[in-house]
Amino acid sequence: AYAATLSRLAGQQAVVIGSPVAGRQHFETEGLIGFFLNTLAIPLNTDALMTGTALIEQSKNRVNTALVDQDIPFERLIEDLGVTRSLHHSPLFQAMFAYQADVSEPFALADLVTQQEILGSSSAKYDLTLHLRPEDDGSLSGSFEYDCDLFNEESIKRWARAFEILTAALVTQPEATLQTLP
Numbered sequence: 001a002y003a004a005t006l007s008r009l010a011g012q013q014a015v016v017i018g019s020p021v022a023g024r025q026h027f028e029t030e031g032l033i034g035f036f037l038n039t040l041a042i043p044l045n046t047d048a049l050m051t052g053t054a055l056i057e058q059s060k061n062r063v064n065t066a067l068v069d070q071d072i073p074f075e076r077l078i079e080d081l082g083v084t085r086s087l088h089h090s091p092l093f094q095a096m097f098a099y100q101a102d103v104s105e106p107f108a109l110a111d112l113v114t115q116q117e118i119l120g121s122s123s124a125k126y127d128l129t130l131h132l133r134p135e136d137d138g139s140l141s142g143s144f145e146y147d148c149d150l151f152n153e154e155s156i157k158r159w160a161r162a163f164e165i166l167t168a169a170l171v172t173q174p175e176a177t178l179q180t181l182p
Contacts, residue, residue: 001167002097002130004055004178007046008166009159016043016093018126019063021070039074040066041092048179052170055178094127101134124148128156130163 006015019040042062046055083091124147132142144156169181 001163001170002095003044003059004046004170004181005159005163005166006095006128007178008162013046013048014043015046015095016041018042018090018093018096019066020096020098021067038070038072040070041074041077042066042097046178049177051177052174052181055170056174090126096126096129098129098131099133100131127151 003015003017006017007013019042021038021040040063042059044055044059044062050058078085078091081092085091124145126145127147127150129145130142131145132140135141144160146156165182169176173181
């Protein structure tokens with residue numbers, strides 16, 4: 001749904017979405033303290049004649065393919081592809097999708113009780129990032145982080161609503177073509 005929304009907003013069929021991965025799939029790194037985050041670049045084609053089911057299947061396949069090589073550092077991928085770096089934008093993609101599946105539970109240490117707080121960022125790392133996380137009731141909640149030099153709050157609110165509408169349509173009409181969905 002995010003790829004289809006971005007495709008419509010950009011007026012192009014091909015989109016590449018970045019997504020962070022934890023980088024802890026090896027037993028040897030499980031006990032280590034540190035930051036092992038890596039970024040995957042997921043290319044997607046959102047042909048208007050494609051069905052929602054086909055888009056979901058393509059997304060699943062592309063994510064699984066990218067996960068096979070998740071140990072390759074993103075910086076090395078950029079280097080190997082010969083992509084020219086710029087201070088103005090991220091190479092390969094400008095949109096990020098971050099799904100936080102492991103929402104931390106509060107824990108106690110003696111008399112100290114902790115809880116997770118969702119904090120905003122003072123600067124966007126990408127043009128547009130969609131953050132989603134599961135809620136206790138099975139629903140999803142999320143937020144958009146965006147570059148204020150490129151977009152304004154009203155545009156982001158419209159895009160968020162468009163994303164919600166398209167997502168709902170994909171769920172209720174998965175065999176409809178993307179071009180027929182609202």
